Amino acid sequence: MVSITRENLELMIELQSAEIDAAGIEAALASLPAQAAALEMQLVEATGLVESRKNHAAELKKKYRMIEADFETSQSRIRKRKTQLDSVKSNKDYQALLKEIDDIHATCSRMEDEMLQCLDDIDAAEAGLAEAENMYAGEKAVIEGKKREYEEIAAVEREKLSQLQAKIRKIVDMLDPALKGKYDNIKSKSGGVAIVSVNGGICKGCHLNIPPQLYNELHRENELRLCPHCYRMIYVL
Ligand SMILES: [Zn+2]
Structure with missing residues (x-):
């Protein structure tokens, strides 16, 4: 049997509570870089949208x-064809030249329609780009706030x-160093919990009844x- 003073018992209970709290904080701190990286990923997606819309407008x-x-x-x-009209000799050539001029005019008219359509498309693309840029700016502000x-x-x-x-x-x-050694040994084998209370004859570590004599x-x-x-250390309050 290892004898233990009430003081050492209380020290171990306090030690365990501080160690559990410290481990919880360490885990929370360790998860922060991943959370920050996830936020950065959201921003990368928003940047991608801005880039694709920028490219579309440029195209x-x-x-x-x-x-x-x-x-x-x-x-x-x-x-050029119009100046050639003056020097044409035959009526046939003249008519052919007029026909060619008409054809080019028709093509130009189609191109004017295409240019107008294209200007409309550019307006829409630029509005889409502005929208994506606003979204990016908004998201960036939110993400920076969260960071x-x-x-x-x-x-x-x-x-x-650091206080803990x-x-x-x-x-x-x-x-007591001997107790500390025992505490560490049990802690490493029992999921980080080395010392537990017994309440109404039930161990708080495994929730099983301990023999009445031991409880007494x-x-x-x-x-x-x-x-x-x-096999955890047990105590009664
Ligand atoms: Zn137990």
């Missing part, structure tokens, strides 16, 4: 400039953790007892 403008260049070429062809919030939470939690770590060091300094002994003896089922 339409390029298309417009190409039609416009063809239109200018056709216009100069019309001007600042995370950083504030992390700073508070880091402070709490100081408390843990202080308790360990005061605790717990009330009156200053000896370290282990639960016969889960």
Whole structure:
């Protein structure tokens, strides 16, 4: 039997509570980078939408400039054919030239329609782009706000953790080293919980009944007892 003072028992209970709290904070702090990365991913998606809409608007403008260049070429062809009209000798050639001019005019008229349609498409694409840029700006503001919030939470939690770590060091300094060794050993084998209370004869660690005699002994003896089922250190309040 290992004897234990009430003081050492209380130190271990306090140590365990501080260690569990510290582990919880460490887990929460460890999850923050992944949460921040998930936020960044949302922003990457919003950037993708802006880029694709920007490209779409640029393509339409390029298309417009190409039609416009063809239109200018056709216009100069019309001007050229018109000057040729004066030097044509036969009526047949004259009619053919007039027909050609008419055909080019018809083509130009179609190109004008296409250019108008293209201008409408450019307007729509630019409105879509502005909408995507607004969405991006809005999302970025929200995400940056959340990231600042995370950083504030992390700073508070880091402070709490450092206080807990100081408390843990202080308790360990005061605790009987042999008990600390036993505590660590049980803790590593029992899911991080080394010491549990027994309430109404039931171990809080495994929720099984402990033998009545052991339960009675717990009330009156200053000896370290282990639960016969889960092998954790047990105590009564
Ligand atoms: Zn137990």
